[in-house]
Amino acid sequence: MSGIGTLGEKTLHAELKRLFEPDTDAHEIRVGPYIADIVGEGGIIEIQTGNFSRLRPKLSAFLEVSQATVVYPIAHKKWLLWVDPENGETSPRRKSPREGDFPDALWELEKIKALLGHPNLRLCLLLVDLEEYRLRDGWSRDQKRGSHRYERIPLALAGRLDLCRPEDWRSEAAQSAFFPTSLPSPFTSKDYAKAARLSVHAAQTALRVLALMGAAAREGKRGNLYVYRACM
Secondary structure, rough: OOOOOOEEEEEEEEHHHHHHHOOOHHHEEEEEOEEEEEOOOOOEEEEEOOOOHHHHHHHHHHOOOEEEEEEEEEEEEEEEEEEEOOOOEEEOOOOOOOOOOOOOOOHHHHHHHHHHHOOOOOEEEEEEEEEEEEEEEOOOOOOOOOEEEEEEEEEEEEEEEEEHHHHHOOOHHHHHHOOOOOOOEEOOOOHHHHHHOOOOHHHHHHHHHHHHHHEEEEEEEOEEEEEEEEEE
């Protein structure tokens, strides 16, 4: 336990910061009232591994003075390890059956939807294979449900999608990333949920973002559900 996450900064965040800027003199730079992860010739880079709601005011301030790139890692292949909070003993790692993919990012991006069209905003979505350590401190009998995530250790970079301009959302790379090959055309949110392995609620949120950015378009309704088509 003492060797993992002993500093305030978590490992995934720290490793991505070093990946994007090896020069530590460019790390943790004050920009107005906020501290940016990286400031360099290409502007501001902010590594966001968690809730985008907390990012909104900081990002709004950054975009007024500089180009700002938001880097968001998505857990792709994940191995779980359970840690006993009493003695630090760790279970053998077990691979999670679900693999994350680019549509997973849309849930968080909806929280900054008012900023997505800003000319200074750049998005960098990463698929990261990682180990996730969770404390066995939950409320269920096996102490796993309701448990807390303790640390994530990146192992490999499995994919990357850069969205630098609104038209990038309609690029071949973005279409391939956001619209699974198994998705029919046209499709509903239920179709999208099944193809992208999301809940229906998450799929509806994802499609609102894709429609906002011009990557998808509504084409009427089928019953109570909107019908969409991907836009190239």
